[in-house]
Amino acid sequence: MTDLASRLAARRGTIVRNQAFWGVVAIVLLLAINVVSDPSYLSIGYNDETGRLSGNLIDILRAAAPILMIAVGMCLVVATGGIDLSVGSIMVVAGAVSMELLHGMDGTAGDAALTLAIALGIATALGAVNGILVSVVGLQPFISTLVMMLAGRGIAKVITGGQNTTADNDSFAWLANGYVLGLPVVFLLAIAIVVLVALLVRRSALGLMLEAIGMDSRASRLAGVNRRGLQLTVYSVSGLLAGIAGVFATASVMTVDVSRTGYLLELDAILAVVIGGTSLAGGKFSIGGAVIGGLLIATLDKTVVFLGIPASATPAFKAVVIVVLSLLQSERVRSLFRHRRALRAQSQKEAVAA
Amino acid sequence: MTGAPPIVEMKDISISFPGVKALDAVDFRLFPGEVHTLMGENGAGKSTIIKALTGVYKIDEGEILVAGEQRRFGGTADAQAAGIATVYQEVNLCANLSIGENVMLGHEVRGPLGINWKATHRAAAEVLSMLGLEHLDLRRPLGTLSLAVQQLVAISRAMVTKPKVLILDEPTSSLDATEVAHLFTIMRRLRDQGVAILFVTHFLDQVYLISDRVTVLRNGALVGEYPIRELDRTTLISKMIGKDFATLRSLGSERQSHHYEPRGEPLLRAEDLGRKGSSEPTDVELHRGEVLGLAGLLGSGRTELARLLYGADRPDSGTIWLRGKKTDIHSPTAALNQHIAFSSENRRDEGIIRDLTVRENLVLAVQAKRGWFRPLSRKEQDTLVRKYLTELNVRPADPERPMKYLSGGNQQKVLLGRWLATEPDLLILDEPTRGIDVGAKAEIQAAVAALAAKGVAVVFISSELEEVVRLSDRIIVMKDHRKLAELENGPHVTAETIVAVIADEGDDEEGEPE
Numbered sequence: 001m002t003d004l005a006s007r008l009a010a011r012r013g014t015i016v017r018n019q020a021f022w023g024v025v026a027i028v029l030l031l032a033i034n035v036v037s038d039p040s041y042l043s044i045g046y047n048d049e050t051g052r053l054s055g056n057l058i059d060i061l062r063a064a065a066p067i068l069m070i071a072v073g074m075c076l077v078v079a080t081g082g083i084d085l086s087v088g089s090i091m092v093v094a095g096a097v098s099m100e101l102l103h104g105m106d107g108t109a110g111d112a113a114l115t116l117a118i119a120l121g122i123a124t125a126l127g128a129v130n131g132i133l134v135s136v137v138g139l140q141p142f143i144s145t146l147v148m149m150l151a152g153r154g155i156a157k158v159i160t161g162g163q164n165t166t167a168d169n170d171s172f173a174w175l176a177n178g179y180v181l182g183l184p185v186v187f188l189l190a191i192a193i194v195v196l197v198a199l200l201v202r203r204s205a206l207g208l209m210l211e212a213i214g215m216d217s218r219a220s221r222l223a224g225v226n227r228r229g230l231q232l233t234v235y236s237v238s239g240l241l242a243g244i245a246g247v248f249a250t251a252s253v254m255t256v257d258v259s260r261t262g263y264l265l266e267l268d269a270i271l272a273v274v275i276g277g278t279s280l281a282g283g284k285f286s287i288g289g290a291v292i293g294g295l296l297i298a299t300l301d302k303t304v305v306f307l308g309i310p311a312s313a314t315p316a317f318k319a320v321v322i323v324v325l326s327l328l329q330s331e332r333v334r335s336l337f338r339h340r341r342a343l344r345a346q347s348q349k350e351a352v353a354a
Numbered sequence: 355m356t357g358a359p360p361i362v363e364m365k366d367i368s369i370s371f372p373g374v375k376a377l378d379a380v381d382f383r384l385f386p387g388e389v390h391t392l393m394g395e396n397g398a399g400k401s402t403i404i405k406a407l408t409g410v411y412k413i414d415e416g417e418i419l420v421a422g423e424q425r426r427f428g429g430t431a432d433a434q435a436a437g438i439a440t441v442y443q444e445v446n447l448c449a450n451l452s453i454g455e456n457v458m459l460g461h462e463v464r465g466p467l468g469i470n471w472k473a474t475h476r477a478a479a480e481v482l483s484m485l486g487l488e489h490l491d492l493r494r495p496l497g498t499l500s501l502a503v504q505q506l507v508a509i510s511r512a513m514v515t516k517p518k519v520l521i522l523d524e525p526t527s528s529l530d531a532t533e534v535a536h537l538f539t540i541m542r543r544l545r546d547q548g549v550a551i552l553f554v555t556h557f558l559d560q561v562y563l564i565s566d567r568v569t570v571l572r573n574g575a576l577v578g579e580y581p582i583r584e585l586d587r588t589t590l591i592s593k594m595i596g597k598d599f600a601t602l603r604s605l606g607s608e609r610q611s612h613h614y615e616p617r618g619e620p621l622l623r624a625e626d627l628g629r630k631g632s633s634e635p636t637d638v639e640l641h642r643g644e645v646l647g648l649a650g651l652l653g654s655g656r657t658e659l660a661r662l663l664y665g666a667d668r669p670d671s672g673t674i675w676l677r678g679k680k681t682d683i684h685s686p687t688a689a690l691n692q693h694i695a696f697s698s699e700n701r702r703d704e705g706i707i708r709d710l711t712v713r714e715n716l717v718l719a720v721q722a723k724r725g726w727f728r729p730l731s732r733k734e735q736d737t738l739v740r741k742y743l744t745e746l747n748v749r750p751a752d753p754e755r756p757m758k759y760l761s762g763g764n765q766q767k768v769l770l771g772r773w774l775a776t777e778p779d780l781l782i783l784d785e786p787t788r789g790i791d792v793g794a795k796a797e798i799q800a801a802v803a804a805l806a807a808k809g810v811a812v813v814f815i816s817s818e819l820e821e822v823v824r825l826s827d828r829i830i831v832m833k834d835h836r837k838l839a840e841l842e843n844g845p846h847v848t849a850e851t852i853v854a855v856i857a858d859e860g861d862d863e864e865g866e867p868e
């Protein structure tokens with residue numbers, strides 16, 4: 001019995017120390033708040049005719065899809081000790097390219113496929129440029145991707161001529177708005193891509209190599225780890241995933257808003273990664289954690305809207321949630337709490353003894 | 355020393371880490387005006403006892419008295435305020451700051467307008483010159499210096515505070531004779547002024563040269579405390595390893611006066627290989643099964659030459675022929691693919707990856723060579739790891755322990771395993787026995803001899819000339835970043851021969867060692 005108790009306690013210890021755990025707690029809390037303000041918040045409807053599920057939870061999953069994409073890309077970049085500030089801008093470029101191309105086409109599925117290929121190709125190329133600036137030219141990741149962040153939105157404006165281009169293509173729109181098995185296609189796609197990336201990273205030795213670079217790039221270079229090649233790969237992948245996110249974000253409304261699409265989303269991606277327990281200093285990373293972080297951010301965004309928090313107060317609300325979360329994740333803060341609890345227990349014991 | 359009470363007294367100290375009892379009820383005393391050497395095998399607990407004293411590690415049990423008062427320090431700075439200055443085994447300086455700043459950090463000379471840099475630098479220069487480093491440019495960033503000089507800078511830094519207790523954890527592991535002599539002169543002077551010095555080394559000669567007393571640890575337990583006069587070498591060694599010394603002796607010396615007659619085409623031939631500022635154009639030839647020693651004083655360019663052969667630095671002159679084919683070795687990755695491996699002298703910055711496990715550290719080079727898309731299966735990894743952990747006798751032999759929790763000598767062994775696992779044709783070892791205990795050193799030397807016997811070409815660098823002479827077939831003597839002479843090894847060659855070659859040259863051409 002005591003054995004079981006101590007085992008459970010030890011188990012609890014590792015879970016509590018797992019940073020993503022607090023992300024899950026935060027999601028549950030936010031949902032609980034929403035339930036308090038509207039008891040039917042969690043209810044999921046089923047439409048017999050269309051076979052679709054509907055409800056707030058489904059909306060959250062749909063909104064999470066683009067964030068998941070950029071969070072996973074960011075996670076890989078951060079593991080190498082870098083950062084990618086350009087994901088939001090690459091999103092808008094991919095969106096602009098798609099809308100501009102589709103705008104002049106007939107709306108067939110073939111057109112959609114071709115457009116998708118071109119948009120994602122361009123996004124990957126922009127990511128590769130980041131990679132080259134970082135690995136070959138040797139610029140700081142922060143600077144290289146900051147340049148791309150500024151340039152990307154400019155490129156998008158040039159592509160659309162400064163317009164918010166709108167297009168029509170049912171196949172393309174299906175990517176964002178369609179349903180399979182009652183669930184939104186975007187979310188299923190996002191999960192499939194995440195699983196694919198996670199398998200690729202963890203089943204191959206890529207994860208180990210990325211961590212090695214992020215922990216100690218000099219030592220890993222001498223160990224023969226091909227830092228340049230891997231950095232190039234990682235930034236390209238981040239570009240590709242941002243491209244996919246851009247397609248998701250624009251396909252749902254079939255419009256690219258050159259100044260709003262993907263705007264400041266790089267910050268959400270970074271937050272998601274950090275909430276998931278990956279240190280910005282590089283090294284050990286957790287894709288699962290980044291996914292939880294992404295879901296949390298989507299939940300937070302939806303909660304803000306649902307509770308009717310005024311737009312001007314939204315950033316403050318988000319900030320409070322994130323600060324509290326970071327505090328809970330901090331080993332320092334937790335040990336402080338433990339210490340106080342231990343002190344209290346001790347003083348009680350002493351009181352009994354006296 | 356007679357009659358004076360101990361300045362540091364540690365009683366019944368125990369420290370446990372998950373899975374190891376690093377110290378088990380150990381007593382330790384340090385008196386003013388003595389040099390006291392801590393001895394023991396790799397992982398015996400020497401560094402741990404030092405960290406227990408300075409408060410880096412919390413002790414589970416026991417008490418610490420400093421100058422008769424019970425103390426618990428909160429860390430290095432805290433201990434320093436109480437007059438205990440420490441140079442840890444892994445030098446911890448700021449590579450980006452200048453030499454002067456590193457020496458004086460926290461002890462800058464202040465004037466009415468903030469820091470008086472002129473006076474600060476003068477103070478730094480004074481301490482450095484005591485260690486024979488007067489020629490150093492104080493404004494150079496520390497990171498550009500060789501490891502040995504960084505080590506000396508760290509020692510200078512500890513001396514700036516004028517401590518009552520000076521702790522030096524393996525300060526001599528990367529120094530050669532001249533620097534060691536400098537350091538010992540200072541240590542003696544400080545001792546005569548009443549400073550208590552705690553010293554750690556694996557070099558027996560140095561123990562007998564400098565110590566007044568020794569404390570021997572084995573597996574975290576105290577073996578005993580002895581005046582050095584009462585302990586001969588054999589007894590000391592057997593106390594450390596808990597075994598007979600004869601077994602140990604049989605291992606090491608078999609290669610003495612061994613000479614290999616190179617036949618046929620060399621495995622590697624380099625012509626005019628050089629890099630501006632670090633290595634004058636040099637010719638090197640290396641045959642399969644041959645051990646080539648690189649000897650020279652601190653800063654003679656041994657390491658720099660080795661790095662060019664591995665592509666760790668890019669050569670800007672010269673050509674390399676590998677197996678008869680002209681080959682461009684422009685990066686470590688390229689070298690590895692050509693079956694060349696290089697173990698750096700700088701274990702902390704260019705060797706271990708602290709936060710990865712022993713297993714991951716060990717398989718890293720093999721995996722990098724295969725490419726990330728062809729992962730080693732868990733079973734293959736386990737086989738490799740088990741093989742090298744046993745062969746090199748790494749303790750604890752726990753593959754899942756993060757590398758940073760291993761003792762210095764055991765980290766070095768894991769790194770050797772990393773390179774051996776790549777099954778190189780050419781193995782470049784830069785100070786491979788740095789920080790390795792006597793027993794393991796003999797084992798590693800034997801391993802090098804065995805590799806050569808299997809046909810591997812080895813480049814062997816060590817600041818311990820005896821070791822170079824014992825192992826090498828041929829020795830390149832270097833000075834001022836160029837080749838001074840190339841000696842065929844034989845019974846007539848000794849460490850003195852090499853010293854003489856270097857000194858001879860110094861007579862007709864006054865060179866600045868650095």
Ligand SMILES: Nc1ncnc2c1ncn2[C@@H]1O[C@H](COP(=O)(O)OP(=O)(O)OP(=O)(O)O)[C@@H](O)[C@H]1O
Binds near residue numbers: 375376764
């Ligand atoms: N922070 C730590 N966490 C876990 N284990 C540790 C830690 N520090 C030391 N150890 C373990 O404690 C033991 C003693 O280590 P210590 O560093 O004191 O050895 P040492 O005598 O200094 O050896 P070396 O000659 O190799 O430097 C080793 O088994 C080591 O693995």
Ligand SMILES: [Mg+2]
Binds near residue numbers: 763
């Ligand atoms: Mg040690």
